[in-house]
Amino acid sequence: MSKSHSLELTPIGIIHSLYKNMGDVPHQGYKSEEISQIEVFKEFEEGLKDIEGFSHIIVIYWFHKSRGYHLLVKTPWDESLHGLFTTRSPHRPCPLGLTVAELVAKEKNVLKVKGLDAIDGTPLLDIKPYVPSIDKKSVVKPGWFEGRLGKGRS
């Protein structure tokens, strides 16, 4: 693979939410009770079969309002500069967003979820099942986040 080779993605859906701009998304949106709607385009609907059995799904999306990035960033939680890849900033070389959301309901090709901190109109790239034995880690050092998430602005 050449380093300069670029890869192409085509969205499989679109996210509808109450957050109209990046500034509207709370820093701890994953705690929010707001319901977002994930519209999976009709042609992919069959791929949602059995999804009602899952309480949580991993949603991967495109930070479409992201413009450029810095490798060292300041977060809402402290005054230090942290490496970009230790933060959840939307401004990244590959602007991919990821949230583990709670699946509340499915209506045909639309999933209603809680805790998805994506803004309205966000292109949906993928949905994966959240499987505790694969995705949930027990002994975890959370780096500079340690003790900080209670101090956020939201």
Added chain:
Amino acid sequence: MSKSHSLELTPIGIIHSLYKNMGDVPHQGYKSEEISQIEVFKEFEEGLKDIEGFSHIIVIYWFHKSRGYHLLVKTPWDESLHGLFTTRSPHRPCPLGLTVAELVAKEKNVLKVKGLDAIDGTPLLDIKPYVPSIDKKSVVKPGWFEGRLGKGRS
């Protein structure tokens, strides 16, 4: 956003592993003790600052050997057809892979990790910190995976 609009990504690194082909990756590679090396290209190295403090990282990569997909798929765990988006199959409309890996060591721009089930040469797209208060869910219904992961071929 037009449905046909496609999005472009440029990899930020490359994954070196002992798995040379898709068939070499165990179905429960996330349990493996094998060490993989994530080479983050030099120009992004500064973005890894502070990452040593994290025991686990979320690695997002490109399933570069994936060719096409089916919306209903058979998995190694049972005989039923499941919706693609309830599986972790690498054959997806947007071939994005995701693993929560254990960070064992960092040497300059290279991260040594355990539990990363990506094959050698996989393009790296993003690294995010695994933060339990954001990513770890406690009350979880794991859909059709319930009771099945012990039955895998690996």
